[in-house]
Amino acid sequence: MGTRPILIVTPRIPAERVGALQALAERAPVEVATFGGRDHHFAGAAPDAGVPEHRVPEHRIARVVRRGDWRAVVVGTAGRIALPTAWRATRRARRPFVLWSALWHEPGTPAFLLARPLLRRIVRDADAVAAYGSHVAAHVSGLGARRVLVAPQAVDPATWVVPAPAPRPADDPFRVLYVGRDAPGKGVESLLVAWRQAKLHEAIGAELVLLGPQPAADAGLPGARALGSVPPDEVRGWLDRSDVLCVPSERTPGFVEPWGLVCNEAMHRGVPVLATDAVGAAAGGLVRDGRNGRIVPAGQPIELARALTALAVDPPAARALGEAGRRDVGAFSFAAWASGMLAAVEAAEAR
Numbered sequence: 001m002g003t004r005p006i007l008i009v010t011p012r013i014p015a016e017r018v019g020a021l022q023a024l025a026e027r028a029p030v031e032v033a034t035f036g037g038r039d040h041h042f043a044g045a046a047p048d049a050g051v052p053e054h055r056v057p058e059h060r061i062a063r064v065v066r067r068g069d070w071r072a073v074v075v076g077t078a079g080r081i082a083l084p085t086a087w088r089a090t091r092r093a094r095r096p097f098v099l100w101s102a103l104w105h106e107p108g109t110p111a112f113l114l115a116r117p118l119l120r121r122i123v124r125d126a127d128a129v130a131a132y133g134s135h136v137a138a139h140v141s142g143l144g145a146r147r148v149l150v151a152p153q154a155v156d157p158a159t160w161v162v163p164a165p166a167p168r169p170a171d172d173p174f175r176v177l178y179v180g181r182d183a184p185g186k187g188v189e190s191l192l193v194a195w196r197q198a199k200l201h202e203a204i205g206a207e208l209v210l211l212g213p214q215p216a217a218d219a220g221l222p223g224a225r226a227l228g229s230v231p232p233d234e235v236r237g238w239l240d241r242s243d244v245l246c247v248p249s250e251r252t253p254g255f256v257e258p259w260g261l262v263c264n265e266a267m268h269r270g271v272p273v274l275a276t277d278a279v280g281a282a283a284g285g286l287v288r289d290g291r292n293g294r295i296v297p298a299g300q301p302i303e304l305a306r307a308l309t310a311l312a313v314d315p316p317a318a319r320a321l322g323e324a325g326r327r328d329v330g331a332f333s334f335a336a337w338a339s340g341m342l343a344a345v346e347a348a349e350a351r
Helices: 015-025 058-067 082-092 110-125 134-142 188-198 200-204 232-240 261-268 301-313 315-331 334-350
Strands: 006-010 030-034 053-055 072-076 097-101 128-131 148-150 175-179 207-211 224-228 244-247 273-276 293-296
Touching (some): 006 058, 006 082, 015 334, 030 058, 058 082, 072 082, 072 334, 082 097, 097 110, 097 134, 128 134, 134 148, 175 232, 188 200, 188 207, 200 301, 207 232, 244 261, 244 301, 261 273, 293 301, 293 315, 301 315
Parallel strands (some): 006 030, 072 097, 097 128, 128 148, 175 207, 175 244, 207 224, 244 273, 273 293
């Protein structure tokens, strides 16, 4: 049984997921079926994941499931028809089925409302569920899932733990960093409102740097600048020159941040994270208010401004939060993800 591969069905293999797949492949054969679609990952797709990959249109996923002698089929929640198609094909092939879930709420879009009965049926029928974190585990358990295991989200320590090339200049200003897309639910507008309210640039010469949003996104605010997309090594460099990472995500009818891997990246660099309660990394137990970061209510710029001000006026406390984060993020590793995913596969086999 151990020589049969596990099939993972997902839209694409993002660069930050490669190490996790390879960690799993060291313990069990793995193949991935990708069907494309919109890319929601800041770092983009990986050119080579180091595991066999089947690239097929979404409507052809069933063929991949049927023609392989899979130990188990693991399917994520992204895509239009990939999940129900792969679930039905797996059941017909009489293979263990694992739902790999990132959902910790039910969207209110018309499309989801139509699909909700089927999704709930899949959740209850799955032989096991591999959840992004404790927040997802609680959600799917409430929907009737059995055998729920957590596969914690992680980033590559080889990229994010390397020492900084040079010490930060002593006269560097207090800097707030945002990393991500400028899209509904990401909260960029709330961050800009909070920045205007905090007046940290006028008071202490602080800076707000936005990585991902295009230059016009800074709205011409004093001390704010948007630089567009940058490669991961430049993100790391900006983290080393920043005092806090802000993840201001908000809930929309169609989106709630599943995790936010940039939180892991910042913690590896010893940077405290200021996140809203709509961020999966906060709801899932990585970012902890007052221990290794700050958590504020989503969609409330005034609370965001107060938290930014508190961090700016007490640098030693901010540094202490960052050092605690550097220690805490060690438990969110590729090895831990692989262990959680393999445990879900084994639980599905046992059923």
